[in-house]
Amino acid sequence: MFKRILIANRGEIAVRIIRACREMGIETVAVYSNTDRNALHVDLADEAVCIGPPRAQDSYLNAENIISATVLTGAEAIHPGFGFLAENSKFAEKCKACNIAFIGPDAEVMEMMGNKAKARQVMAEAGVPLVPGIEGILESYDHALQAAEIIGYPIMLKASAGGGGKGIRVVRKPEELRNAYDIAKSEAKAFFGDDTMYMEKLIEGPRHIEVQILADAYGNVIHLGERDCSIQRRNQKIIEEAPSTFLTGEMRKAMGETAVRAAKAVGYKSAGTIEFLVDKDGSFYFMEMNTRIQVEHPVSEFVTGVDIVREQIRIAAGETLSVNQEDVVIGGHAIECRINAENPALNFRPSPGKVNILLWPGGNGVRVDSALYSGYDIPPIYDSMIAKLITHGRDRNEALCRMRRALDEFIIEGIDTNIEFLFQILNNERFIQADIDTGFIAKEFDYK
Ligand code: ADP
Ligand code: ADP
Numbered sequence: 001m002f003k004r005i006l007i008a009n010r011g012e013i014a015v016r017i018i019r020a021c022r023e024m025g026i027e028t029v030a031v032y033s034n035t036d037r038n039a040l041h042v043d044l045a046d047e048a049v050c051i052g053p054p055r056a057q058d059s060y061l062n063a064e065n066i067i068s069a070t071v072l073t074g075a076e077a078i079h080p081g082f083g084f085l086a087e088n089s090k091f092a093e094k095c096k097a098c099n100i101a102f103i104g105p106d107a108e109v110m111e112m113m114g115n116k117a118k119a120r121q122v123m124a125e126a127g128v129p130l131v132p133g134i135e136g137i138l139e140s141y142d143h144a145l146q147a148a149e150i151i152g153y154p155i156m157l158k159a160s161a162g163g164g165g166k167g168i169r170v171v172r173k174p175e176e177l178r179n180a181y182d183i184a185k186s187e188a189k190a191f192f193g194d195d196t197m198y199m200e201k202l203i204e205g206p207r208h209i210e211v212q213i214l215a216d217a218y219g220n221v222i223h224l225g226e227r228d229c230s231i232q233r234r235n236q237k238i239i240e241e242a243p244s245t246f247l248t249g250e251m252r253k254a255m256g257e258t259a260v261r262a263a264k265a266v267g268y269k270s271a272g273t274i275e276f277l278v279d280k281d282g283s284f285y286f287m288e289m290n291t292r293i294q295v296e297h298p299v300s301e302f303v304t305g306v307d308i309v310r311e312q313i314r315i316a317a318g319e320t321l322s323v324n325q326e327d328v329v330i331g332g333h334a335i336e337c338r339i340n341a342e343n344p345a346l347n348f349r350p351s352p353g354k355v356n357i358l359l360w361p362g363g364n365g366v367r368v369d370s371a372l373y374s375g376y377d378i379p380p381i382y383d384s385m386i387a388k389l390i391t392h393g394r395d396r397n398e399a400l401c402r403m404r405r406a407l408d409e410f411i412i413e414g415i416d417t418n419i420e421f422l423f424q425i426l427n428n429e430r431f432i433q434a435d436i437d438t439g440f441i442a443k444e445f446d447y448k
């Protein structure tokens with residue numbers, strides 16, 4: 001096992017990874033930008049190295065500085081968390097060239113799956129059902145116009161390098177295509193430095209259901225069941241749960257087996273997620289694979305008891321999976337709320353600043369993943385997600401009642417948050433009935 005791991009991230013996920021390392025007896029090295037000197041992950045790690053100025057480009061995305069910090073502190077492995085360098089295959093290659101274990105899949109596999117248009121082709125060859133759409137990428141606007149005629153409106157324009165719901169546009173009529181094409185392309189360029197686009201048919205009123213998989217270096221691949229992530233705003237998840245009430249045992253088995261087959265087809269190693277869209281009649285279609293730990297992984301941990309970060313570390317160190325498929329039993333129900341520093345009434349404008357008073361909820365079946373503390377000053381230049389609140393119960397209703405109770409206990413003063421909005425969702429009759437799809441928020445609320 002590794003003696004020392006460097007965590008190339010910040011915020012709650014850096015804290016989450018440090019916790020796993022601590023429990024495994026592994027020393028941790030944190031990295032931080034100038035703004036993050038007082039961040040919790042810096043405090044919790046055994047050692048910390050400043051890697052540059054506030055801008056992510058200069059610090060958390062600065063591969064050279066991160067690798068230097070790793071060598072300097074004698075860490076043997078890097079855990080990239082999510083976002084930042086987590087899906088950057090060039091970075092994984094650099095780690096390998098420097099004899100540092102990258103805690104994730106091989107660079108070639110990341111490259112293949114990170115390019116969403118290419119991933120579709122690979123999955124089609126593996127016999128995985130895809131969202132109907134074009135093969136390959138859109139070469140031009142004229143190509144997009146032709147492709148949309150063939151697929152049939154409404155369609156979805158998607159950035160091949162996309163993530164976090166960015167670079168996606170729905171187009172319902174040919175007249176809207178020009179504008180949507182230009183906007184999606186420039187958004188993709190701005191966020192990912194790559195404006196390659198592809199096109200899918202718009203699935204109306206689908207659920208987003210994804211399967212968590214684990215694969216070791218010896219060809220053992222298992223799945224930890226699914227997560228329903230249909231509660232989204234602007235294609236970004238807000239509330240996730242496991243299991244999905246929509247799946248029958250048969251559908252669950254089929255999706256799990258398909259996800260395992262997909263992972264095997266690309267020689268996948270580490271934790272990963274296969275995202276599917278599931279339409280009203282229960283047909284499911286591959287959407288993308290995320291080759292990293294996901295924000296919503298705690299709901300799967302609650303219902304399976306498997307520590308996914310721990311498994312990632314074990315796999316990277318050359319150990320076999322600690323669980324077999326037969327050992328994976330889904331117990332009860334878990335729900336996660338993403339708590340963001342933002343103001344829903346002001347078009348979800350980020351609300352950074354100083355947290356004066358902070359009191360976490362606790363008690364039976366409550367988990368809080370966060371890097372906040374009383375007096376912490378949330379910097380304006382990073383992600384606005386400041387905490388994840390996760391509850392577990394014997395069934396969905398118990399998890400839901402527990403979530404309302406926990407959110408009610410939670411006190412945070414000094415900044416605006418989306419907590420009130422989360423309450424509105426949790427108290428919505430359709431949500432209570434689990435009558436949800438990805439259009440739920442747009443339909444039920446005035447927020448756009
Ligand atoms: P990202 O990489 O940003 O996560 P995804 O491809 O996973 O992008 O899509 C994000 C979200 O956009 C999905 O969860 C879903 O709500 C919506 N979406 C994506 N593709 C389609 C589609 N073809 N039809 C309907 N909704 C879609
Ligand atoms: P998940 O799929 O785990 O739910 P999200 O799509 O919410 O994750 O993304 C998690 C974080 O990673 C967000 O901060 C998001 O902006 C960032 N992110 C996701 N994909 C990419 C990407 N391809 N490039 C840069 N950042 C990304």
Ligand code: MG
Pocket residue numbers: 164275288
């Ligand atoms: Mg996605």
